[in-house]
Amino acid sequence: GAGVSQSPRYKVAKRGQDVALRCDPISGHVSLFWYQQALGQGPEFLTYFQNEAQLDKSGLPSDRFFAERPEGSVSTLKIQRTQQEDSAVYLCASSLGWGTEFSEQYFGPGTRLTVT
Amino acid sequence: SQQGEEDPQALSIQEGENATMNCSYKTxxxxxxxxxxxxxxxxxxxxxxxxxxxxxxxxxxRVTLDTSKKSSSLLITASRAADTASYFCATRGGYFGNEKLTFGTGTRLTIIP
Incomplete structure (x- = not known):
């Protein structure tokens, strides 16, 4: 079956530009997560949604980062006025729900963002 | 910030050997x-x-967990070339509604054919 998809796979932005990264979760998955992964590091949590509700955005590094999931399915992570330190791979993941038995997260291939 | 650390940071072994990597966490x-x-x-x-x-x-x-030491280990037996990858432990918090995962720093495993 279809997994989590993300687009674009690669994005090069000039410093100061706005970017929008898209995530299509697995159909029927209630929870959706965004992570940021710097080179050589583990993923770091940014934000997560349960259906359309954004329940935790504690990992967003600044108010330049904004995420939405208006209909409880597709999500968009937007970064305004990109800076060089935003260069990273942005991973999206989804899971069935919040019980322990649903904890496994399914990750997309990521969007590699390079800010020049 | 990362929840914890993994060691070793990098590991190279011969195909067929066992690989063990460890993870520590904080909360x-x-x-x-x-x-x-x-x-x-x-x-x-x-x-x-x-x-x-x-x-x-x-x-x-094989995974073990010692909550008193806040540590876990992953053992891969009879390693294969296809096991070459980075391995991360990730913890889910202990309180209700907290679904996010907090990842460790990872172990880069290389299997030498």
Missing amino acids: SINNLQWYRQNSGRGLVHLILIRSNEREKHSGRL
């Missing part, structure tokens, strides 16, 4: 998971162990 957890990441398949879930479990097996994988 109470609901469960601990191990993920594998390589360029071909991205980040893939391997195994989950709950906070009230001490050991779990899945195929060639």
